[in-house]
Structure formats: structure tokens, C-alpha cells
Amino acid sequence: MRQVLLIVDVQPSFSPPAWLLRDIDRLLGHMPTVATVECHDEAITPFQAQLGWRPPEQERSLIAADRHFVKHGYRPTNEVLHHLIQLAPERVLVCGIQTETCVLAAGFALFDLGLRPTLITDLTLGSSLDPSGALGARLWRHHFRHTTTLTELLATGT
Template structure:
């Protein structure tokens, strides 16, 4: 199956757990990989004005993905989505930070384009509201149905 992996906002300012970095790295080299990095530009997404919080203005991905794209806000940019379309995947695996917000927003964007978003449930963490990401996983299953695990993707039992 032709797959691509979208890695959402695994960046220093969000303090990802080391197991998440290690396990996402296990997928590198198995398929094309794309990472998003959330950076602040108040003129594009008014985080500070609306939430009193903002991501850093400059940031980098902690995963050595094939391509890295900056985004401002919750959803992936058109540049990210167009890149994924050009890869012609049968499905796009999604993992990363904030299952119930940025990861879910990526799912909606991919779904609307017919890219069959599939959440890798054990490669995602939620926000401070829901650290294990259980709410986001339930929402994903409800809206998009397709979920998997790292072991299933790698064809292993662990």
C-alpha cells in the first residue's frame, strides 16, 4: 500500500515525550514523511489576541522528516496538502502532538481531499486537557474511522 506519514508539530516548544520521538523515528525510511511545525505570526493566526498564548516565532521539527513545513494555526497549509496530493498515497498516516486539536485539524483537511487520513493511535499525545489523547482518538474514529498502530504499520507484534 502506498502510504505517506504526516507528523504534526513534534517540536521543542511542545515538549514531546522521548518515547514519541523514538517511535516516530522507527517509521522513517519506510514511506515518504512530512512534518509540520507550528510557528507564530499574529497577522495570520491571532493566538495571542484570542487565547493569550502563542507558539514561538521560529521552531524546528524534532523528527528528520523528508520535508518540513511551517504552519500558522491548527490546520496544515495548502503547501503541505499539495505536497501530499503529489505523493499519490492510498492513505496518509497521521501522528504527532495535540490529538484533539492540530492532529484532528489535519485529519479534516486530509479527509476533505480524499486522502484517507489514518491515525497512528500510539504515536500521538493530547494537549494538557487530555494528555493521553483519548478524546482525540475517539473523535478521529467517529469522523474518519481509520486508525492503526505502529506495530500494524511495521507489520510486527511490538
């Protein structure tokens, strides 16, 4: 099965644990990889005005993905989505930070394009509302159905 890995916002400002970086790295080299990085531009997404906080203006991914894209806001940019379409995957595996917000927003964007989003449930973290990511995983299953785990992927030789 042709797969692509989308890594959502695994960046220093979100303080990912070492195990998340290590385990995502285990998938590198097995398929094309794309990482997003959340950066702030108030003119594009008014985080400060609406929520009273903002991500950093400059940031980098902590994962050595094949391609990196900056985004402003919750969902992947059209540039990210176009790149994923060009890779013509049968499914897009999704992992990263903020399972119930940014990761879920990526799922909706991928679903709307017919790219069969599949959440790697043990490679996501939630927000301060739900650090475990369980709420986001439940929402994902409800909306998109498809989930997997790192163990399942490694067992298939992904």
C-alpha cells in the same frame, strides 16, 4: 499500499517525550515523510489576541522527515496539502502532538481531499486538556474511522 507519514508539530516547545521521538523515528525510511511545525505569526493566526498564548515565532521539527513545512494555526497549509496530493498516497498516516486540535485539524483537511487519513493512535499526544490523546482518538474514529498502531504498521513491514 502507498502510504505517506504526516508528523504534526513534534517540536521542542511542545516538549515531546523521548519515546514519541524514538517510535516515530522507527517509521522513517519506510515511506515518504512530511512534518509540520507550528510557528506564531499573529497577523495570520491571532493566538495571543484570542487565546492569550502563542507558539514560538521560530521553531524546528524534532523528526528528520523528508520535508518540513511551517504552519500558522491548527490546520496544515495549502502547500503541505498540495505536496501530499503530489505524492498520490492511498492513505496518509498521521501522528504527532495535540491529537484533539492540530492532529484532528489535519485529519479534516486530508479527509476533505480524499486522502484517507489514518491516525497512528499510539504515536499521538493530546493537549493539557487530555494528555493521553484519548479524546482526539475517539473524535478521529467518529469522523474518519481509520486508525492503526505502530505495532500493526511494523508487522506489515511498512
